Amino acid sequence: MTIRNKAYIAGAWEHPLRVIPDLSTPELHATCAAGALADAGLSHSDVDGYFCAGDAPGNGATNMVDYLGLKVKHLDSTETGGSSYIIHVAHAAAAIAAGKCSVALITLAGRPKSERFNAFRGGGPDEQFEWWTGYSTSNAYGMCAARHMHEYGTTSEQLAWIKVAASHHAQHNPNAMLRDVVTVEDVVNSPMIADPLHRLDCCVVSDGGGALVVVSPEIARSLSRPLVAVRGAGEAVQGHGGGRGLDLTVTATSQSAPRAFAEAGVTPADVKYASIYDSFTITVLLQLEDMGFCAKGEGGRFVADGNLIAGTGRLPFNTDGGGLCNNHPTNRGGITKVIEAVRQLRGEANAPVQVPDCDLAAVNGIGGILGLRHAAATLVLERQ
């Protein structure tokens, strides 16, 4: 049993604004849903499966299905933070392959800039042993970066190249929050937030949202959009494991990516474009190693000298500017990673960053907090 070629991403839509004071959060979900359905050429009444995560107001999918007026026969509220929506694509493909639904709608929306943001601090079993440490994303990811530097000699300048590449892409995205091209010096001279991560090693905070429509092969072929197949998927969770064998230089991507590539029957060398979750520069570096684009410890050398810049680099990544420059809707960057991969595969990316003949893309996300516990998700997508 495989999901390979059993489902296609027919609709993908991202809200163009980064500050959205005039829509409620459920309304923003609805707006994104309408955008993705219109993109696919499908209607509200075609939807028979619905997927959402913790950003959706209310009780899992229940409130949103009611609010959106959907008539669905398959629900999934898998919540893994920012990687949720990448997992939703995989779960939608599995549900479609099993005949549980044929038009699956996935939505994300939130407005941390426009309303009081309720970050989930949520009652996990180990919270009483962690909360008082003053952990946040920046210092937890800072510990991962510090350990990688200690073990492999990775430098702040190498990490900075990841932001530099993202900024080269964002200059061509009229919707991006940060469109100025930055240099390695700009990054390492920006204020230190949590050693060794500087302000420009961190992603932006934005309102926003997006939606995806995943459909059966029969429906995909009946539509007028390019065929973007789900070829493989993987997911995995990693924490600090009872304190044994802690290794902050490895992410759960080391488990999810091999599963996805094996299901797809391809290798990292076949990938023409990669969407890599970029909450921080170090997040990208660790995922690139764990996906197999380079050996563990080689990430610093791999990303240096513009190697991630479309047109000149070996592996163009996050050509919309990513979370580092474009947007990070409601602090969850997973859905925008899938959306930009779909644009690349359709040939609809911004012209200066469109990868020529882009027929195979990989998407990887990290949800939760590296250094504490996180869920990784990998997708391999193909234009057919």
Place this chain on the structure above:
Amino acid sequence: MAAVPSRPLPAPQPSVETQPFWDAAAEGRLTIKRCGSCNEPHYPPRGRCPFCFSDATTWENSKGEGAIYSLSTMRRGPNTPYVLAYVTLDEGPAVMTNIIDCDPDTLAIGDRVEVAFTPTEGGPPVPFFKPVAR
């Protein structure tokens, strides 16, 4: 320049599973759990061993000494700087904590540290660590 946390520390909320840990903390003892089946120690403490799933876990005093596995000094925001770290205890488990009574700019991975229980707001003290006096 010592980075002693001046921020208020929220009281930990013990559960029936973890109350003995916090009772020991109030007495200045750092405890971990050890499995009677596979003999592996673990932290944070759980009733059931995360490695072999046996419920034959027992409390054990840690010497409260170890080495810094990794660290990050928080520079921005209220009550900064403070040093978030993982300390690998000599017994094996890694503990997420803060390093206090230190100079964050000279602190390094591998430095030896010892537990330094620190008061919280109306609850049991929490296990921070400080550099071992040379």
